[in-house]
Amino acid sequence: MDDLRFLLVYGLLAGVLFASIRKALHDPKLDSIPTVGSSGFLSSYRDALRFFHHAPELIQRGYDQYPDGIFRIARLFRWEYVVAGPRLIKDIAGAPEHVISFTEGVAESIQTKYTMGRDIAENHYHQQAIRTSLTRNLHACFPDVRDEIICAFDDVLQLQGSEWKSVTVVPSMMAIVARVSNRLFVGLPLCRNKAYLANNVEYTVDVIRSAGRIGLFPPFLRPLIGPFISGHMKSFRTAIKFVGPILEERLKKEEELGPDWPGKPNDLISWLLEIAEGEQRTVNALALRILSTNMAAIHTSSLTFTQALFDLTTHPEYFLPMREEAERVVKEEGWTKAALNNMVKIDSFFRESQRVNNFGPLGMSRKVVAKEGFRFSDGTVLPQGAYLSVAARATHYDDSKYENATTFDGFRFSRERTEHMEHHDPGNNQDIFKHHMISTAVDHLPFGTGKHACPGRFFAATELKAMMAHLVINYDVEAEVKGVRPPDRVFGTRISPNEAGKVRIRKRQ
Ligand code: HEM
Structure with a gap:
């Protein structure tokens, strides 16, 4: 033993x-x-x-x-x-x-104290940067998100000619989401550094895995064994190695030129520096915040995209309507954050996939x-x-909340959205976003609801919808085995998409 x-x-x-x-x-x-x-x-x-x-x-x-x-x-x-x-x-x-x-x-x-460290467990100031600056800057930063999606799909999928390729979805989506997210977190060129990205993905996986193991121990033993089970200290050191020099440079620039120096990048580092105080304004403390934001962003978004892709390949009848919608909207409005708001079928598809495949x-x-x-x-x-x-x-x-609740109905919410808008009172905008992916409610809980509803959901929806629109316009996808959805993994309170699950992808013919 x-x-x-x-x-x-x-x-x-x-x-x-x-x-x-x-x-x-x-x-x-x-x-x-x-x-x-x-x-x-x-x-x-x-x-x-x-x-x-x-x-x-x-x-x-x-x-x-x-x-x-x-x-x-x-x-x-x-x-x-x-x-x-x-x-x-x-x-x-x-x-x-x-x-x-x-x-x-x-x-x-998630046994935060042992898997992410005491500082993160006790001080959550970085959530304010996600809630305010990140969300506010989504329009301005969208061209970067779009650019990174194009390059990341190319690099990660590595498709040649017209050949179909079997792709293991979870690791591929983690790699793409990590890269796209980091374009906004730390910018170019670090967001394309394979070892930096791998560290963020490994940390994300380690937090979830270690939390499960530590939770098997009674609370009084956790402080003793927690530090041996979690690999977070190694991830911290690696993160500091990569992001440290950039943080040093930014802190130096602020000291010399003040907080609003010309050419200051519009990224998570700047948004954190706008609100970080006292001992949080050090290279180590800031690197830790960036790693934690990666943890919140990568796991949730990549698994959400994976589930949606499994749904799409098991229900291929949704593919062409979504391609048609994405092409039409992009033709009319170009690739913008505002255009994504008009991709109502893609939005509905994600909302339904999240409803059916809660984590x-x-x-x-x-x-x-x-x-x-x-x-x-x-x-x-x-x-x-x-x-x-x-x-x-x-x-x-x-079934009393959703008609045929156990059935996947990808355009359930786009239909409801259209019906809602037909009977909408123009003087009352209260429920206008009710059926959108980002809307939370007591009967729709993928992002929670209320005071702690996920502050990253606006970014997540933008990123995931832009990824899906890119996929349906530029690629063909099908199930690895026709009609078969890779079975979810169930352990305790977690339901995760199958880590070995594959789909077949080729460049659009
Ligand atoms: C599809 C992707 C995502 C899903 C499904 C998701 C889901 C959730 C859920 C269920 C919660 C807890 C809500 C509660 O208990 O009331 C949460 C909280 C949180 N999420 Fe997300 N999330 C996603 C993406 C993101 C991203 C991209 C970020 C960061 C950029 C993020 C940052 C956070 C933070 C900081 C909290 C804590 C909020 C608080 O303390 O008030 N999430 N998320």
């Missing part, structure tokens, strides 16, 4: 003991919340282990019984309180951070941090320390 396996087994046993003691001391007030599976002293551990491979079914079972309520499911070292229904999801969406904490919820799901059965993970707990509008109170999340996938698969 190697060291890691020994530690895993040891951690598991220690955890059962630890959690048994904790459970024995559990809060009886919470017994009124129904349990899906067993709530018995040891039998609930059988369910906690089943959760690893059957979480979607367990949560669906809870949702079917309590579609507008809260139920709980055993996890290895705690209960997961699962919230369903618009009213209670709205309660979470609007709750302040000092009552139920997004940061603490993420700290549990997991749960979303919006939070921890109750207020001493007095959190009272939902139906009177249920969760105490301080409780972990909660939303039954996102079951919500998306609910």
